[in-house]
Every structure is written in structure tokens, then in C-alpha cells.
Amino acid sequence: MKRISSIFCVALIGCLLQGCEKKIDLELKTTTPIIVVDGRVTNSSSEGSVVALSYTKTVKSDNSIVPLTGATVTIQEGNGTVYSLPEVSNGVYRNASLTGIVGKTYHLTVVANGQTLTSSSTMPTMVAFDSLVAEDFPGFGKTIKVVTPFYNDPPGYGNQYNLSIIKNGKLIKDVFAYDDLFIDGKKATFPLIYSRKADEFKKGDLIEVVMNCIDHANYKYWFSFSQSSTGSPQAVPDNPISNINGRAIGVFGAVTFQKRSIVIQ
Known part of the structure; x- marks a missing residue:
């Protein structure tokens, strides 16, 4: 159901929003480094706001990640306060005190190596993450454990x-x-069906699920990621739909943050 509903949603809404999105057709044989942005403002005081910056050299390669260090990263809340995100580790920029508010728009600016990248996102209403259960599910030729959020x-x-x-x-x-x-x-x-046998849940495993409510631009990015051949949140997907302005790919979102956990029995 996820894939069918998502495809129809993109088909119906995508035409209306075509002018607001950026679909990047990357030359697969290029060796020019591409900046990858993974940024978010959350409504959680424990998470704050974080932007991870990196380079990847090719689209269809080993997708090795090279951190982008020394950038200047700021996030502006609406037309008001501008927050600086200092680099807390290689390529990771964080401001723990910047927590988002539902309905407000946040504007990202990244200045790095002579380039300026920008993006904006409005935090949607938070839908309560009610519960998380573990269930049996057929997979890898047997019955495995999966988790289902409600x-x-x-x-x-x-x-x-x-x-x-x-x-x-x-x-x-x-x-x-x-x-x-x-x-x-x-x-x-919807049960969350993982695709790798190496990730199979065993008795005693602690499983945490993070649920973010996201805006439509973020949804299009993550859906395109879920359909990509890379299958890794830290790799570059094929033909990503990005909301980053400038020569970069990735996503910036103002998201609500909730987490539930369960121990596999």
C-alpha cells in the first residue's frame, strides 16, 4: 500500500508543485564532487537542529562519504532570529537550543567552498505516535520479527x-x-519491513522507531530515496528530488520528532 499510495500522491500533486521542486539528473559518470545535505530542525529539545554535510564523488560508485568541513551554516526562523550551527564533528553542524515550532518556516543557508546553498521548510502539525508492537512476518524464507507503528x-x-x-x-x-x-x-x-537479512531482529534486540511528520517536499525526497537502488540514507539516490537550491542534493526539513522503543521477545 505504501508504494501504491505514494506513487499516486506524487502523480496527483507533483504536477501542481512542479515549479517548486528540483529533480536533478546527475551524469552517472561524473567525477566532480557533489555536496550532499541532510539537515533538519526538530521540535525536540533532546534533538535540536542538525545539518550533516558531505561530498560524494559519483552517483553509482561505492558511495563513500567524505565530510564537508569548515562550512558556515545558519538557520533563520521565519523573518526573525538567525541561529548559527557550529561544527561539532567532521561535517556535522548542530545547535541544540534551536527547537522548531509547528507552523513556522525555517530557512537554511550553507556557505562552503565559494558556494551558497539554501532551502526552506515549514514544520507540519505533529500526529501522535501512539504505540509500537512487534509482530511475526514472512521473510527470508521463514517467519521473522518486524515492528509496526500505530x-x-x-x-x-x-x-x-x-x-x-x-x-x-x-x-x-x-x-x-x-x-x-x-x-x-x-x-x-504498516509493518516496517527491512530488506537485509543481516538486520534480522533477534530476541533481546532493542528496536527504536523514529517517526517524523514532514512537509511535502521532504516526502518526495524520502520516497524517491526509498525507490532508489542505493538503499542507504547516507548514499546518493538515483535522480533524487531535492529541495536544496544550489549545486547540491539532499534535503532540509522542519520535522516533528517522536520515538518509541520495544525489546524483541
Whole structure:
């Protein structure tokens, strides 16, 4: 259902928003470094705001990541306060005190190596992440354990979600992006099916699921990521739909942040 609903959502809404998105057709044989942006403002005081910057040399290569250090990164809240994000580790820029507010728009500016990159995102309404359960599911030729998040999509189309799985403190590389085309006003019960046997859940594993409510530009990016051949949030997807202005790819979003955890029995 995820894939069908997402494809229809992009088809219906994409035509209306075509002027607001940037689809990048990258030359697959290029050796010119490409800046990759992964940035977010959250409404969580424990998460704050973070922007990760890196280079990747080719699209279809080993997708090795080279941190982009020494950049100047700022985020402006609406037309008001401008927050600086200092570099806290190689290529990672963070401001723990910048927490977002639903309905406000945040403007990212990155200055690096003579380039200026910009992006904007408005934080959507937060939909409550009600619960997380572990269930049996057929996979890898047997029955495996998966987790299913439960949340009630509010009436009215336009809610989008990005979910990620953390197993024993390590991020699983699968990307889960959902819209509400077929679940508007209903309870969502999509199991999160991981694709790699190496990620199989075992008894005693601590599984955490992060749910972000995201705007439409972020949804298009993460959905295109979930359909890419790379399958890694730290790699460059094929033909990504980016909301970064400038010679770069990636995404910047003002997102709500919720996390639930469960121990596999």
C-alpha cells in the first residue's frame, strides 16, 4: 500500500508543485564532487537542529562519504532570529537550543567552498505516535520479527511521514516514507519491513522507531530515496528530488520528532 499510495500522491500533486521542486539528473559518470545535505530542525529539545554535510564523488560508485568541513551554516526562523550551527564533528553542524515550532518556516543557508546553498521548510502539525508492537512476518524464507507503528492519521489530506529503525543503537538503512492518500482519517498499521537479512531482529534486540511528520517536499525526497537502488540514507539516490537550491542534493526539513522503543521477545 505504501508504494501504491505514494506513487499516486506524487502523480496527483507533483504536477501542481512542479515549479517548486528540483529533480536533478546527475551524469552517472561524473567525477566532480557533489555536496550532499541532510539537515533538519526538530521540535525536540533532546534533538535540536542538525545539518550533516558531505561530498560524494559519483552517483553509482561505492558511495563513500567524505565530510564537508569548515562550512558556515545558519538557520533563520521565519523573518526573525538567525541561529548559527557550529561544527561539532567532521561535517556535522548542530545547535541544540534551536527547537522548531509547528507552523513556522525555517530557512537554511550553507556557505562552503565559494558556494551558497539554501532551502526552506515549514514544520507540519505533529500526529501522535501512539504505540509500537512487534509482530511475526514472512521473510527470508521463514517467519521473522518486524515492528509496526500505530498512529491515527487526522482527517484532511496532506499528512506525510518518514520513519526509521534503530537496532541496538545502529540505524537500519531502509527508508520508510508514507502519505495519507489511502489512510486519510484512519489508523495507520504498516509493518516496517527491512530488506537485509543481516538486520534480522533477534530476541533481546532493542528496536527504536523514529517517526517524523514532514512537509511535502521532504516526502518526495524520502520516497524517491526509498525507490532508489542505493538503499542507504547516507548514499546518493538515483535522480533524487531535492529541495536544496544550489549545486547540491539532499534535503532540509522542519520535522516533528517522536520515538518509541520495544525489546524483541
